[in-house]
Amino acid sequence: MKKQSKVYLTVLLAAMLLVLAACGAKPANEGNNKPAATDPAVTEPAANNNDISALKGKKVALVMQFNTGTFSSQYVEGVKDQVEKFGGKVTVFASDNDLGKMASNLDAAVNQGFDGILIDHGQASALEAGVKNAIAKGISVVVFDADVKVEGVPVLQQDDKKMAELTLEQLAKDAGGKGSIVKVWVAGFAPMERRQVAYKEFQSKYPEIKEIVAFGNANNPAIDTQAQMEAVLKQYPNKGDITAVWTAWDEFAKGASRAIQQAGRTEIKVYGIDMSDEDLQMIQDPASPWVASAAVDPKDIGRIQVRTLYKEFKGEENEPVIVLNPVYVQRDALPTEKVNTTQLAQYIEGWGSSEQGYEDWMKELEGAK
Incomplete structure (x- = not known):
C-alpha cells in the first residue's frame, strides 16, 4: 500500500508541475490580438475595402x-x-x-x-x-x-449664409448703404432659414436700407413671384420707390426680374442665389435687372x-x-458673348468641375x- 501511495503522489506532483508550466508560458503575441507575424502558417486576411x-x-x-x-x-x-x-x-x-x-x-x-x-x-x-x-x-x-x-x-x-452675405453686401455697396428693398423669401426650408440669418445681420448692419415688402411662395415660385412683384410695382409706381430686390432663390429672381423688365423699371436691381444656364442667360442680358447671384454649380x-x-x-x-x-457671379465679370454654366469656369474662379x-x-x- 505504501509503495502504491508513493507512486500515486509522484504522478500527481508531476501533473501539477506540467499545469503550472503551461500557465506560466506566454505566447509570443501576448498583449496583441493579432497572430504572431513570424508564424509562417498565419496570413493576414485580404482587405475587402480595396475591392471596388x-x-x-x-x-x-x-x-x-x-x-x-x-x-x-x-x-x-x-x-x-x-x-x-x-x-x-x-x-x-x-x-x-x-x-x-x-x-x-x-x-x-x-x-x-x-x-x-x-x-x-x-x-x-x-x-x-x-x-x-x-x-x-x-x-x-x-x-x-x-x-x-x-x-x-x-x-x-x-454655405447658405455665405451666399446671402455675398449678394447682400453687393446690394448695399451698389445702393450706397441706403434705400428701400423688397425681399422674396419663404420659411420652412433649411437653406432658406440659413439665408435668413444673414439677412437679419444685414438689416442690423445697414439700418438705412429699409425692407418695404416681403413675400414668397415655393409653389410655382417663378410665376407666383412675377405676379406678386407686378402688384408691388403698382403699389410703388415711382422711380426711386424701390432700390433693389433681394431674392433667396433663383426661381424668385426669375419672376421678379421678368416683372420689373416688363414694367420698364430697370433702375431696380435684382440679386439672387443659385445658378443655372437659364439664370446665367438672364444675368448676361444687359436689359435684365438681375445683375448677380451667388451659387454652387x-x-x-x-x-x-x-x-x-x-x-x-x-x-x-x-x-x-x-x-x-x-462663388459670386456678376454681370460685370462676364463676356459680352453668351456663355453657359459649363463655360463659366473660364470667367469665374472656383466655378464648376469640383x-x-x-x-x-x-x-x-x-x-x-
Whole structure:
C-alpha cells in the first residue's frame, strides 16, 4: 500500500508541475490580438475595402421634394452623370413639393430595396422616420439641404449664409448703404432659414436700407413671384420707390426680374442665389435687372452627393455635415458673348468641375468595365 501511495503522489506532483508550466508560458503575441507575424502558417486576411468591383451596378434612388426649374434639372443631371460613371443606375422620385408624398416616396425607395438613397430638400419631420428605417435595413443615405439629424447619415449643404452675405453686401455697396428693398423669401426650408440669418445681420448692419415688402411662395415660385412683384410695382409706381430686390432663390429672381423688365423699371436691381444656364442667360442680358447671384454649380452638388454615397458604400468615413463653397457671379465679370454654366469656369474662379470628395479609387471605378 505504501509503495502504491508513493507512486500515486509522484504522478500527481508531476501533473501539477506540467499545469503550472503551461500557465506560466506566454505566447509570443501576448498583449496583441493579432497572430504572431513570424508564424509562417498565419496570413493576414485580404482587405475587402480595396475591392471596388462590388461597387458596380448599384441601384440609387433620388427622393426630391420638388424638381422645379433649371437648377433642379441640372442637379439631377449631375447625380445621374456621376452614378452612371460609377456603373450604377438612378431612379428619381419627384414629390411635387408635397412633404407627405415625399415621405411616401422615401418609404417606397426603402421597400424597393435600393442600395442607396439620395434625398434632396425636405423637412426632418417628414423624413427622419424613413431615414432611420433605411439605415436599419442597411441602406446608405445621404441628404442634401434638409435639416436631418440621424447618426451615420451625412448631410450636404451649400454655405447658405455665405451666399446671402455675398449678394447682400453687393446690394448695399451698389445702393450706397441706403434705400428701400423688397425681399422674396419663404420659411420652412433649411437653406432658406440659413439665408435668413444673414439677412437679419444685414438689416442690423445697414439700418438705412429699409425692407418695404416681403413675400414668397415655393409653389410655382417663378410665376407666383412675377405676379406678386407686378402688384408691388403698382403699389410703388415711382422711380426711386424701390432700390433693389433681394431674392433667396433663383426661381424668385426669375419672376421678379421678368416683372420689373416688363414694367420698364430697370433702375431696380435684382440679386439672387443659385445658378443655372437659364439664370446665367438672364444675368448676361444687359436689359435684365438681375445683375448677380451667388451659387454652387448644381451639377457639382449632384456629383458630390453621389461621391459621398459611394464612400458610404465602401465603408469610408464621411463628415456629418459637408459644406459646399459658393462663388459670386456678376454681370460685370462676364463676356459680352453668351456663355453657359459649363463655360463659366473660364470667367469665374472656383466655378464648376469640383474635385470635392473625389477619391483616387473613384477614378479607378469610373474606368472599370
